[in-house]
Amino acid sequence: ATIISSNKIIPTIAPRFKKQMKFSPYHIHFPKTSRKLPQCLIIGVRKCGTRALLEMLNLHPRIQKAAGEVHFFDRDENYERGLEWYRKKMPHSFRGQITIEKSPSYFVTPEVAERVRAMNSSIKLLLLVREPVTRAISDFTQLRSHSATAVLPTNQLSQASSSSPNTKSFEELAIFANGTININYRPLALSIYHQYTLRWLEIFSRSQILVINGDQLITDPISQINRVQDFLGIERRINHENFYFNKTKGFYCLRTMAGDKKCLKETKGRMHPKVNEKSVSILRKFFVEHNQKFYDLIGEDLGWPEE
Numbered sequence: 001a002t003i004i005s006s007n008k009i010i011p012t013i014a015p016r017f018k019k020q021m022k023f024s025p026y027h028i029h030f031p032k033t034s035r036k037l038p039q040c041l042i043i044g045v046r047k048c049g050t051r052a053l054l055e056m057l058n059l060h061p062r063i064q065k066a067a068g069e070v071h072f073f074d075r076d077e078n079y080e081r082g083l084e085w086y087r088k089k090m091p092h093s094f095r096g097q098i099t100i101e102k103s104p105s106y107f108v109t110p111e112v113a114e115r116v117r118a119m120n121s122s123i124k125l126l127l128l129v130r131e132p133v134t135r136a137i138s139d140f141t142q143l144r145s146h147s148a149t150a151v152l153p154t155n156q157l158s159q160a161s162s163s164s165p166n167t168k169s170f171e172e173l174a175i176f177a178n179g180t181i182n183i184n185y186r187p188l189a190l191s192i193y194h195q196y197t198l199r200w201l202e203i204f205s206r207s208q209i210l211v212i213n214g215d216q217l218i219t220d221p222i223s224q225i226n227r228v229q230d231f232l233g234i235e236r237r238i239n240h241e242n243f244y245f246n247k248t249k250g251f252y253c254l255r256t257m258a259g260d261k262k263c264l265k266e267t268k269g270r271m272h273p274k275v276n277e278k279s280v281s282i283l284r285k286f287f288v289e290h291n292q293k294f295y296d297l298i299g300e301d302l303g304w305p306e307e
């Protein structure tokens, strides 16, 4: 019975355990588990708290998370392996449990929405967004820490800069010397949410997509987790007791149903570089029009600052 903790199975042990039970003198009955295709996906946006959201939701006894980012729908080499390959990447789950996978690049990769529909047209989608300039700075911070050049992945975007973000500040990469915005700089381009949202809404109904506020997920996680529990039609089992604020980390950490404590790793919640206020203000003004288009598409006003 130790393999079951708050109704969760430890996926790798469960089948082996069941096999052992065949030879057991005790006729303990274990419910059947299987690997199922996800009924819910966290599609992005990158750097908006997708890992935090998945870990938080995984506290719920009715949720099973896929361990890593599977990148099934956005990488052709994976997609070509077929749905059986994808299913086998999923955790074991009991009947009635919901399997969730997250790959943040799903949101911005053109082919993904159609591919997801081909798998399950009634799937539930979670879209996390954050104030666009903060998201872009977070993205810059990650790219810089990977010492990666911020090249653009999609064919509609040109090369932003051939110099390493190591040597240039966020301000230099985002705003040209003449004051215009470098919209081809990937961290900025990915914050223009309406461009990508449109495609998802052409393929899925609005009611299938829950837009989650990533800034509130940081400051008041339960407010967003409650919205997700309601959206998924599951009991509100995750509550305030599952969170405690860790002053050293500066973020909420998790307390499982069994009482174990867990913070996200140090790559989540990095210190951002100081970006000068004038640049932030210029960028926020630039995003006003784009944010409005996003609000219009989703039918919600997220109240992001206009300067």
Ligand SMILES: Nc1ncnc2c1ncn2[C@@H]1O[C@H](COP(=O)(O)OS(=O)(=O)O)[C@@H](OP(=O)(O)O)[C@H]1O
Residues within 6 Å of the ligand: 045, 046, 047, 048, 049, 050, 051, 052, 104, 137, 138, 139, 141, 142, 217, 218, 251, 252, 253, 264, 267, 268, 269, 270, 271
């Ligand atoms: N509870 C908690 N603990 C730690 N971090 C938290 C938490 N909630 C949200 N976040 C924010 O998650 C940001 C990383 O987002 P993602 O997980 O989507 O990043 S990634 O795209 O998968 O790389 C990460 O961004 P940075 O602050 O820039 O590191 C965090 O701000």
